[in-house]
Amino acid sequence: MQPNQFKVDVASKLKIVSLVSVGKHPQSGRVRRSDQDSRAVELGLKLTGDNRSGESLTVLHAGDPREQSLRSYAGMGLKSVRVLQLDPSADAILPLGQHLLQCGADIVLTGVRAESGESSGMVPYQLAEKLGWPIVPRVANIVSVEGGVAEVLQALPRGQRRSVMVQLPFIASVDSAAPEARQSAFGPASRALMDIEVVSASVDMTRESWEEVPARKRPKRLKVVKAKTAAERFKAATAKSQGEGGKVMKNESAVEQAQAIFDLLKEEGVLR
């Protein structure tokens, strides 16, 4: 899939917002631009056309505007980064949602999960819930937007893709399979403007009571190679992962399908 094959309605100029967070390098623990978030910025830049960078793409962060890693997003060629200045203990969802509504976003791009902080991966879902917009998780690319409907490619395991049609506006979380982010250059990074808006939000009380400790490495389960021949090993390495147990329900009624999901969630102890 070539990203420059992208088709947009000429009449409607898309308003795209990429949400970025403070990344953390897995080896050094140093702050950086987050891998998936920077892919979200890359996708945003491609969708709005590289030459008009900064015009219809808004790169949005909720947090501390002095954060150095924001500069490395800006180094991708952004003229400015919009920052909703927040207290570190505040819950960013509400002000983010309000801002997205105000600016009339058509497509909101996020990473799948942040590299630091809670890293729960819940931000796109909570925003979608708050705004009542559809969410497309783990997208690899956005192929076209025509007549208010976008064709989105979702990344599935082992390089598979699923094409999804979705109504604007929507939220998409960008998978690591999306095109790699362009290089961040020092000059534009230093020059970019931090477009600050001070907002207040309620303190995330649930989080207040949490205690943070570094993650402990869990022992890895030893992998037993059952394959006897090279062909079997090849198949094991490339075959589509087969879900065990599940069932495909296509012809049943919606009620039956919902009941099946409900039963499964109960069985797994998600719902009590």
Add this chain to the structure above:
Amino acid sequence: MSVEWLHPLLIATALALAVIGAVRRVNLWRAGKPDQINLIAGLMAMPGRYLHDLHDIVERGKYMSRTHAATGGGFVLSALLVILVHLLGIDSQILAWALLAALALMFVGALFVFKRRLNPPSRISKGPWMRLPKSLLAFAGAFFVLTLPAAGVLPEGSGGVLLTVVLTALIIWGMGELFFGMTWGGPMKHAFAGALHLAFHRRQERFGGGRSTGLKPVDLSLAQEIGGVLGVAKPTDFKWNQLLGFDACVQCGKCEAMCPAFAAGQPLNPKKLIQDMVVGLAGGTDANYAGSPYPGKAIGNAKGGPDHIITDGLIDPETLWSCTTCRACVEECPMMIEHVDAIVDMRRYLTMEKGKTPNKGAEVLDNIIATDNPNGYAPASRTNWAADQNLPLMRDVKEAEVLFWVSDGAFDMRSQRILRAFVKLLKAANVDFAVLGDEELDSGDVARRLGDDATFQSLAKRNLDVLSQYKFSKIVTTDPHAYHCLRNEYNDFGSDALNRVEVLHHTTFLNQLVQLGSLKLSPFTGAKVTYHDPCYLGRYNGEYEAPRELLRSMGIEIAEMERSGFRSRCCGGGGGAPITDIPGERRIADMRMEDASSTGAELVAVGCQQCTAMLEGVVEPRPQVKDIAEILVDQLVDSTADSSVGQLAREVH
């Protein structure tokens, strides 16, 4: 018919036009950025620099040096005397005879220029340059005949109309080339710009036998300024004396003949690059260029001007990224042009402004920024290689005679063998040494050569902060690239951490130990050995002797390669070239290994982990590759071990 007024008028006209041309040319240079140069001192030093520094380089080829001395010297003398005798009309037989002698000298020189141009080597430019010897002959010949009456050899007014017409035509041609052409962009421009380049050179330290190889730091505050640009985007972003330097090029192509990237068929030719810079500073196209092209790229498509972005139409970025920064071109250039400075200046723009470092460049830079090493390993794993070495850490001991700078070889299994060998030698010689451990960071060499001076400066400052906490009198490293940075490039950041500290390459230091008798070596009995000079040790730091002396101290007679010492050919590993990996027709490392194989050697001694990696990457069969430390360690006579064995033996009996 009296035409006495004609020739003085012609001379005066040619000189006046030359002055106008000179003013125009100077204004082209002045479009560049200012640089701190003492103009008067430079001009005063210029003749000495011509006779000494420049001529030392030309002297490497006897034919051309004598030819140039006769032609150039004869011309300068003739030009002065022509003004006295023919323009000012001073009636003196002595002056006339002196002029005749100077013209004769010039004529003889020009004959040799002519002879060389009969069958010119591919490296020199053709086009207008093929006309030059004829113009020289015309000038010298015509003025010779014209001066005969003044010298009293011929009676005044002898010769017919025909002779006068012919002489006049020849004088116009000769002066057109030599006076007018000198400042209006003809081949003789090299004399005018070259002389001024010697006076106003950006690296004044190079003259008088000095060495100046460290890159100049970028003023990063330009990133905050409105309209500021990091690196060089347009020709006018160069310093004015760099522009002057480009104009000094005599298109002899010695750089081209030495350039490893050119030989490998990568799209770089240092001579063409400098000529493209001239196109840039003066405006126009490269259609008139009459030398070898960039391999694989046709001539005539490059367009530029003083305010055009260089990489938009004048130079393909691939050309800039092909350079290994080996400095072979700079070392060879008789006009002392700084090709590598210019290339890195333009890379800086591509990396720091455009974010366009090709291939693995961006990834490597990201890794260096995030983990202080180019491969993104955990910073805390830097000393894992020495888990069994029991190395004293500076953090613990605070003070040692020698600080062993380990470099990023710590993360590479092949380089670790070199490090281990060196540690064994240090221990055998009872050297009081310590390492920085995890406090050491990448030296910044790769980041700087890839154009990311911001990251280089950040690493340099942080390294200097760490170094300033400890006391040591020497830094020794096995990596010539780190050596170069520490020795030549860390001085620009206002730290006194390296004041009164000697920075040494391990071969220099080991040679001292061997000379002092601290290391006992047994004679090497293996096969024939050749030595490969690493660029960053040799050309960048002038260390050619210590590694050779070390090899000789083991009884090795070095089978020298045709290109060794200051003419050593690069392994292809410098300047981030393996990272940007611009395709060519051959690999530089393969060519270097061919050089080594053709000496019949079975072992290539090297003093650089990067060279080791590059040369070992050549497919077998090929000579073995070993760092000098590894060869030494095999020949080490461990006196302490022997005596303890003896003691043990005595106790048993």
